[in-house]
Structure formats: C-alpha cells, structure tokens
Amino acid sequence: xxxxxxxxxxxxxxxxxxxxxxxxxxxxxxxxxxxxxxxxxxxxxxxxxxxxxxxxxxxxxxxxxxxxxxxxxxxxxxxxxxxxxxxxxxxxxxxxxxxxxxxxxxxxxxxxxxxxxxxxxxxxxxxxxxxxxxxxxxxxxxxxxxxxxxxxxxxxxxxxxxxxxxxxxxxxxxxxxxxxxxxxxxxxxxxxxxxxxxxxxxxxxxxxxxxxxxxxxxxxxxxxxxx
Numbered sequence: 709x710x711x712x713x714x715x716x717x718x719x720x721x722x723x724x725x726x727x728x729x730x731x732x733x734x735x736x737x738x739x740x741x742x743x744x745x746x747x748x749x750x751x752x753x754x755x756x757x758x759x760x761x762x763x764x765x766x767x768x769x770x771x772x773x774x775x776x777x778x779x780x781x782x783x784x785x786x787x788x789x790x791x792x793x794x795x796x797x798x799x800x801x802x803x804x805x806x807x808x809x810x811x812x813x814x815x816x817x818x819x820x821x822x823x824x825x826x827x828x829x830x831x832x833x834x835x836x837x838x839x840x841x842x843x844x845x846x847x848x849x850x851x852x853x854x855x856x857x858x859x860x861x862x863x864x865x866x867x868x869x870x871x872x873x874x875x876x877x878x879x880x881x882x883x884x885x886x887x888x889x890x891x892x893x894x895x896x897x898x899x900x901x902x903x904x905x906x907x908x909x910x911x912x913x914x915x916x917x918x919x920x921x922x923x924x925x926x927x928x929x930x931x932x933x934x935x
Contacts (some may be wrong), residue, residue, distance in 0.1 A: 712904055713813055714824040715755035716873050716896065717748075717865050730756070730809050735776060735793050744774045746853050748929035752866055757797060758874050759812050759820035765800055766807050770800040782806050806818050818887045819867045822879050824903045825892040829911055832888055834866050837924070852925035863924040871921065883909065 713726040720726035734749050738926055753774050760766050779785050779792040796808045812820070838844050840859035841849055849858045858864045868876060881887050891906035905911035 712903065714828050714831075715752065715759070716827045716830075716834075716868065717751055717755060718826070726756075726813050727810060730795075730814060735795060739775050740776055740778060740793075742775060744776070746927065748865055748931070750774060751867060751927060751929075753797075753809075755873070756809050756812050758805060759816065759823060760807060761815070761817045761820075762807075763810070763822065763874075765798060766805045768799040768801060768803065768805075772798045772800045772802075774798070777806070801805045815899075820880075821892050822881060822887050822890045823873075824881070825905045826877050826914055826918075827873075827888070828904050829914055834924070838864055838866065838926075841926075849926055851928040853927055856928055858926055858928045862927070862934065863928055863931050866924050867927045868922060868924055870923060876918065876922055879921070880914055883917075884913070 711723055711840070712721055713723050714720075720729065730752070734744070735754065739751075746755070750773070754771055757763065757766060765783055775796050775798065777794050777796050779794045781787045782794060796804050796806050797810065798804050804911060811867060816824070820846075822855065829912055836862050840846070842864070851858055852855065852869060881890060888911065892903050893906050902928070905914060
C-alpha cells in the first residue's frame, strides 16, 4: 500500500506523488536562478525543508526564498549531468544551501513522522475553517503576505507565520517528552490516508494545544479563479 506524504498544507497520496509534484511543478517549471515567488509552491518547499534531518543547518536563521540551480554549478558536483537541477534555499542572512527533497520524502526522520501526524490531525479542522471563512455572507479574506483579496477558497493556503509550524510542533513535543515519546501510525494494517497520532488522548491534547496557540492565516496561491 502506498505511504502518504503529509505536510501542513497538503496531503499527497504517496511519496512518489510528492516527489513527482516537486519535480514537475517546481524543479523543472521555474526559470533557473530566479526567485520562486511566494505562494503554493514556495510554501510546499518550506514545509518539506522543515522536515529535513538537517533542517536546523539548512535553514539557519530563517528562510528568505528558494530558487532552482543547475546541479553541476554547485561546489563538488561539477561531474553530474548538465540536465540535473537542484533547489537552493537562500537564508535570511544571505547565505545559501542546496538540499534534497528526495532525502526528506524517502527517508523521514522520527520528527518528520510526528510532524506529519500532527498535520494530519488538524486537517479536518483546517478545511472546515477555510470553508466557513469563505461561506456566502462571510467577511472578505485577504492574503496575509500581499494583502491581495482571495476570491475563492481553493486559492487560499493555510500558513503559520507567528508562531511558525516548527515552533508549534516543537513546543508540543517538548512538553510531551520529545519526538520519540509521540507514537504515530499509518493505518495499523487498515486502509488509511495519512499518518496519525497513536494515542487518542495525546491527539486530543495536541488539538487543544493547537487551538490555544496557533494563529493560522491565508496566503493566496497561484490557482486561477473558477467560473
């Protein structure tokens, strides 16, 4: 059975589907050495990078933006094929790091599995909140980054800016014994889409923790308006 790959803003039906999306929609879709604009694709890259086993080193003081580069131009990788590409993260201090989304998706760390489970646990509430905020008669919804009006709900991606998703999940884990103390599962032998917290009481504690501390906002993605 395919193992889903879950991040706060999206659930991919399998790890292969997640890798194909990044390859086709980002890696080979954007011009070389140009900033990937704020939006759905940039958000997905942020959420995947935060699951990296060396996330602290890769992110440093914080993420500024991403761009696509030819792999052979990177130090020590001059011998690779000229068609290969890499995703580069530019940090807030101006320094840069290359990183592998394949590494993140194919070899999830213990922390990554827990973060995936925590994201899955709030998914129903995330969708319900979005639907309510875009229901007929509701107040207009604006992008938290650009201030642009978001006309339709499918154009709204949920983002955690303050506190960040990393701060929320790391804070919860720290209060409950660390990543290793939070057991997760992906179905326990049954058909299941996602990864979830094993202990129902702990799962409910996370939902309460999230409700009390999270401040989710909307960022407008690149999807066109539907007629």
